[in-house]
Amino acid sequence: MSNIPLVFWLVPIAGVVALAMAWHFFRVMMREQEGTPRMREIAAYVRHGAMAYLKQQYKVVGIVFAVLAVLFALMAYVLKVQNPWVPFAFLTGGLFSGLAGFFGMKTATYASARTANAARSGLDRGLRIAFRSGAVMGLVVVGLGLIDIAMWFLILNCFYAGEPMALVTITTTMLTFGMGASTQALFARVGGGIYTKAADVGADLVGKVEANIPEDDPRNPATIADNVGDNVGDVAGMGADLYESYCGSILSTAALGATAFAMNGEMQVKAVIAPMAIAAIGIFLSLFGIYAVRTREGATMRDLLRALGRGTNLSAVLIALASFAILYLLGMENWWGLSLSVVTGLLAGVIIGQATEYYTSQSYRPTKSIAEASQTGSATVIIKGIGTGMISTMVPVVTISVAILLSFLFANGFDLSMGTASISRGLYGIGIAAVGMLSTLGITLATDAYGPIADNAGGNAEMSGLGEEVRHRTDALDALGNTTAATGKGFAIGSAALTALALLASYVEEIKIAMVRAAEGGRQFLDAAGNAFDPSAAGINEFMTYFQVTLINPKVLTGAFIGAMAAFLFCGLTMGAVGRAAGAMVDEVRRQFRERKGILEGKATPDYGRCVEISTRSAQREMIVPSLLAIIIPIVVGLVLGVGGVLGLLTGGLAAGFTLAVFMSNAGGAWDNAKKYVEEGNFGGKGSACHKATVVGDTVGDPFKDTSGPSLNILIKLMSMVSIVMAGLTVACA
């Protein structure tokens, strides 16, 4: 292991530090009081519901993992079309991704009552507890990610060090553990997303609209399920999702680095380590930012936002500066160009976040005009919201496009020759930009997980009947959470797009490796003209020519069509699932109201457990089909249309899926805040016809922004991951 630069050891150290700090924040939070017996009781209800769900979910996912692992083992040891490490890598990826969600959620369910209780004595204390509890998840995700990466890197190094092309083999093998993470993440996002929105929509439709009782009212039987949903969907789902983006971006960049610098052993190992090192530095500087978040009593919404903004921006600026230092110290070729790629990624993340805020916050024109449209009824609220959401795709798409081009050019030193070397280094730069964007994850995820904690704290305060002032404070925290959730979603989508793009390039590398292996096994490859094709000598351009991955090849074009369709189909299935599950919930709540008259008068306790059970069962049943689809489509396309078809599929899925995800998330966020804007007293305020119209918008937006939209992030990454893992099979059958 003498060839591993010293800087590498930063990676496991950063991982351990992140976990230690997460443990520290968790302990500090646990020392807080949970408040009145009523508060403790409600928190326990939510916690048990969430844990019961997660257990159930892990059972189902466990079966899927077992089946897939056996399949991979067959492919690896019997059919020999798979790397022998894949089954194990797949399992650890899934395990760690699941753990990240589990720890994040456990913390969140302990933190909500404590946040509500702390809010009784002051706004700043409430913010600090909620935010630091959110930071637990941020730190667990990045910590587990780097530890998993470091561990596999060391293990594989023991086996392959010294072999020719060792680093290429190691990094592409590691990449496959991303598929485990993706699979886990997809189930978490889809299942959690269906759960949370079935409960939310069901609770709102009967409680708010029909029975006219406020949000989180203890008389609503679905209210506990709604609060459980915030945890399993927004916390556990989000954690698994970003764990996957984080590892995916680092691993694919490492793989791209191993190829781009294959001709220069010394530079190659540096290129592999660089993304890990940037991520490690990101952890330390995120911690710095987390400590910078605090505010004073009497703070306005603007102050709160500024406090969170200060933390994340501080981290981002420091990471930008540190990346110059670390790449220089590492002795990377073109260190300043690569550092500029990091900065490009960071900046793109900030711009997408800002644009998301503009399109979804009630402080700006777009959301206000959706609220305005409520004067002509719910139909115009929907039309306006869909229109606004679609228009809002422009800035993120243009930003990502510019970021792709710039990070490519910075990394290859503006070498426009587009030869193999130029392209490989440019693609490495795109990966580095993705790592840059995600390097602040420790803190951005904290601001994100903070949202559902504040939301639950508000729910707890309402259900426990805490005073007016406390509700006022938790409302302020919650409103802030809505904005940070929207920017967090923008960030999750942006990073997913860059990561998927890096994975696209990695796919070609994986195909190359599979072909080299097949050639070593005696297989001969002939190109279109009938000449022998030597995969081990060919660069990325030659592979493109060999597989005719051009835009006049009907296989590629058909692949692109199917990719775009897959994104829509997937959204349609998850929307339908939420509709069905919410319908079951509505029936149950109506039944309870009808059969036990005492509930609405506050004299009888509703049966919360039944509603939790309905959400759990619906989510489990409904998540299967869309999730399997995401796994099956790329396999079938690979077998029928070959490498060109797969690349078309991934490109079409990425372009359409990214745009669709931005549209759905932003439309959903804008509807939510348009409703809040009316509730603040505009256009007649709460209870007016305008309010009712915006409630319809908000209800439609729920599955948009919390189920279908965010699940698309994982769809586009998972389709790439599946293709990568199945590369061997595609080559064998081609």
Add this chain to the structure above:
Amino acid sequence: MSNIPLVFWLVPIAGVVALAMAWHFFRVMMREQEGTPRMREIAAYVRHGAMAYLKQQYKVVGIVFAVLAVLFALMAYVLKVQNPWVPFAFLTGGLFSGLAGFFGMKTATYASARTANAARSGLDRGLRIAFRSGAVMGLVVVGLGLIDIAMWFLILNCFYAGEPMALVTITTTMLTFGMGASTQALFARVGGGIYTKAADVGADLVGKVEANIPEDDPRNPATIADNVGDNVGDVAGMGADLYESYCGSILSTAALGATAFAMNGEMQVKAVIAPMAIAAIGIFLSLFGIYAVRTREGATMRDLLRALGRGTNLSAVLIALASFAILYLLGMENWWGLSLSVVTGLLAGVIIGQATEYYTSQSYRPTKSIAEASQTGSATVIIKGIGTGMISTMVPVVTISVAILLSFLFANGFDLSMGTASISRGLYGIGIAAVGMLSTLGITLATDAYGPIADNAGGNAEMSGLGEEVRHRTDALDALGNTTAATGKGFAIGSAALTALALLASYVEEIKIAMVRAAEGGRQFLDAAGNAFDPSAAGINEFMTYFQVTLINPKVLTGAFIGAMAAFLFCGLTMGAVGRAAGAMVDEVRRQFRERKGILEGKATPDYGRCVEISTRSAQREMIVPSLLAIIIPIVVGLVLGVGGVLGLLTGGLAAGFTLAVFMSNAGGAWDNAKKYVEEGNFGGKGSACHKATVVGDTVGDPFKDTSGPSLNILIKLMSMVSIVMAGLTVACA
């Protein structure tokens, strides 16, 4: 002109026959009585409103055409980066496309009162008049199309015959008149779409929802504007759109044929003539089908549908058989393979039509379940509709994908070598499939234009206070129109996708010609490795390699992102436009109800003119930005990202735009019919809470299915056309 095969003369003859038959049907219709004075009065209102709108629209479009023509003239005669015929071809394309819409609409506005009047004496007479009047537009579109094509072919032949590569030059020059047709079509679709939905949504929101008066009630001030809208949007817009698809598919196929068979002069001219000849035969056989449509009194909805189905299916089967005959007689190489490509296109059209019917008709599960969702309110109606619409993209996309692959393989004789010859012939096959799909246009467009005529006849009957029985008959005709409109939209989208794909391939040819011209002007092209590149000797594969149009080139990938975004942005802008215009209409209708109390009591006549004016003005103002965007985006992408970026843009735009268009059209159609299903007495029937919920769905669906969705067809074709026309500039600046 001795080299032109005799078969060619079928083309102008078919065009003239189509126009003559259109004139005949028009005369027959005009001989019918228009009914009572009240009926005549109302028809006159609608007619004048529609004509006034069209005049206004042509003024605005005229300015755009003047500016673009001057620009093209500059590019052709000063900058010399453009073919000298382009400015003229552009203008005739625009003129003929406009004429097609104009004649179709004029006929429709004369036919509605006559249809209503004929329905007084029987269902069959009503159907026959409405359908034959619709056939006028179908025949005008195909007639003008073939005449324009034949005319330009003969003119250019006079100038170029005998020159080397004459047919390539002629066909690619002709292709550019498609841009005129596209531009006209876009303005017609977008302007007409905004007009019709602003009036419809405005009329429904105040009239049906607030004032509780029925559809088409004469007391509603927006009702005339609503009826005008059916004509300017659904008739004129649809006509211009399909004129463009029709010509675009024939011209791009001819251009692909000229290249694919460039090595064989005799076969080359046959390959150029073949798509025209198939289209010509299609006209004769469509006429045959039109005469076969008739039904008996007391016919059910199912009988009516069967009558129309019999006509179109008969035409389709005959055309399939005839294409074998004509390609054999023409002496085409691989005539049976090409005929199978024609059949593939025809079949794909039928399957997409059937799938559209399944997903949008109230006879099937999807639409019924949307109606069912109304029991839990309007929000679940919207969620369910969006989910269903997204899921409904699967069959059309898979169908088009299979059609692309099959027609490609049939045409190149399953030659998988994918060399230049193999690819060129395969692409020609895709074009032939598009022509096959569109060869039934004479009759399919008749069933399509029939819809708004029947709709207007119903409006006329309602406003004129005709008896119960007459209303019953016009309702039956109208319900049928909704289904044919939905299948017609599926057909329009499917053919647009195939046409756009053929245009994609033609774009590469156009780039080649521009480069050859530049090379003749002394310019030297060097490839990535620095070697000289001779464009005149290179095949399509070499161009792909030269421009690195692969899916790892960041320019191509960014292009794909921007293409997908363009589709969403365009929809967002048109949705927003409808929202704003409908808002203005709502304000006006409310004002009239408020200020003149007599209106609602039926004692005072509302001011219809003001509403017509508001729709006209809004449509004119709002159509500018989205339309210009469609022209500007491909130009900017071409200048910044070059040929690879443009191909990425077109592919991303096509894949995402096609899927988005299917989603929007089907969701809109399903919402409309879910409302109708409730109105038939299900879930409480008219006036119930469920009905109100489905009215919200229908209102949201209006701009989906009649503005944004169909405009996307033209967006994807126009972006290709603009790229083709700007090819010279892209090469000059690259």
